[in-house]
């Protein structure tokens with residue numbers, strides 16, 4: 209500790225422990241984010257304790273089975289498990305006792321009803337209670353989950369201080385650092401692609417977290433003024449994306465009506481640096497983009513602030529799957545295909561291309577709309593190269609396959625809902641397998657070398 213001119217300038221301690229290979233990091237929540245974070249800290253030389261309430265996941269990891277969509281995460285964690293640098297547990301208290309740094313990557317859920325939205329902090333508070341029970345002086349807690357502004361200060365801090373009897377910023381450090389990864393290249397995003405945004409509940413917390421992340425993130429660290437500011441930054445990224453996707457969906461509708469190629473107009477518009485027009489699609493899935501605007505609307509409502517653009521963009525994007533379903537029905541009628549007897553194939557269950565994550569997938573909403581207008585489950589087959597089984601499709605009695613050719617063979621209608629690389633093929637290849645020739649490409653992913661409907665080509669039913 210260095211004191212100079214009455215201003216305490218404390219040298220960050222934890223980064224030194226990392227440099228000496230003595231740092232122990234506990235990661236709470238071994239999901240898409242937590243697994244990539246665990247790999248990033250193992251790569252940086254920390255010993256990592258993964259904590260999850262899912263005992264099956266913990267047992268698999270401890271037996272050396274690492275299931276993750278990114279090969280580099282699998283390789284790093286497999287090696288770390290073999291060398292004893294990574295272990296998993298369901299005991300969050302012991303993990304807190306045994307670690308210097310506790311990183312929280314558990315989900316915060318949205319509770320939406322027809323009349324209200326609320327936020328479910330139960331997983332976050334549960335993790336914070338476990339951490340608090342094992343918290344020691346000099347420890348650092350970093351919240352990385354996406355949360356409404358104010359959560360670290362107003363929810364997490366009080367739980368940690370209550371469970372430990374310690375005081376944040378004085379006895380232990382508390383910071384917020386949003387996870388900004390894109391699953392598919394999450395580890396690269398953490399280590400190489402983006403600067404790490406960090407903020408503390410005070411200057412010492414901020415510096416301990418910032419200095420630590422300077423050892424991990426090659427693109428450096430952006431230190432913001434408060435945890436609230438950093439929480440807001442993350443949601444700002446998300447609402448920017450949601451609004452821009454809504455612009456794309458709405459403008460593509462007009463372009464198609466005018467017979468204009470939205471794709472060419474978009475590429476031309478984006479040829480100048482101030483335009484970043486996004487892509488139209490079958491809808492906005494995942495547990496990020498569809499959720500973050502609601503975190504902001506929930507917060508705004510508490511302060512009497514209205515967010516009409518945020519709300520409208522959400523409405524547009526939530527309606528998009530239904531628009532795709534009705535477009536397919538219109539296309540069937542134009543081609544003399546009887547919807548009540550048609551064999552319908554939907555390509556893509558994952559919420560976006562080349563991942564296996566189906567949370568919030570627009571495909572579910574497309575199916576729900578088709579079922580609502582009387583299409584029978586047995587008429588529908590879903591294909592996805594990454595998703596091997598799905599409870600909701602099973603409950604609906606809808607077949608799920610990974611064999612593209614057998615899925616499309618004899619089909620009357622093919623709807624493309626996800627931009628998997630496997631679908632970057634010529635439309636004529638699909639048509640040659642089909643019975644009737646109705647293809648509705650809601651992702652603009654096919655090479656349109658034949659007469660199909662594509663959301664950004666100017667030909668939409």
Ligand SMILES: NC(=O)c1ccc[n+]([C@@H]2O[C@H](COP(=O)([O-])OP(=O)(O)OC[C@H]3O[C@@H](n4cnc5c(N)ncnc54)[C@H](O)[C@@H]3O)[C@@H](O)[C@H]2O)c1
Pocket residue numbers: 236237238239240241242259260261262265300313314315316330331332334335352353354355387388389390391495496
């Ligand atoms: N998935 C993404 O692309 C992404 C990107 C950036 C940020 N985020 C944010 O990161 C957070 C985690 O997202 P995710 O996609 O990894 O979620 P996920 O659902 O894939 O994983 C969450 C994990 O946390 C575990 N868990 C739940 N409660 C727990 C508790 N009390 N203690 C320990 N473990 C617990 C669950 O069993 C699960 O394994 C969310 O806030 C999300 O918004 C996600």
Ligand SMILES: CC(=O)N[C@@H]1[C@@H](OP(=O)(O)OP(=O)(O)OC[C@H]2O[C@@H](n3ccc(=O)[nH]c3=O)[C@H](O)[C@@H]2O)O[C@H](CO)[C@@H](O)[C@@H]1O
Pocket residue numbers: 387388389390391445446449453486487488489490491492493494495496497559560561
């Ligand atoms: C750290 C974090 O939270 N990261 C998030 C993660 O978000 P994500 O994993 O949810 O992926 P997205 O790409 O945002 O897709 C969401 C849905 O929107 C559809 N979509 C997308 C673009 C478009 O032009 N038109 C569309 O229709 C797409 O098909 C899918 O269904 O990475 C993004 C990028 O880094 C981040 O911005 C975003 O914060």
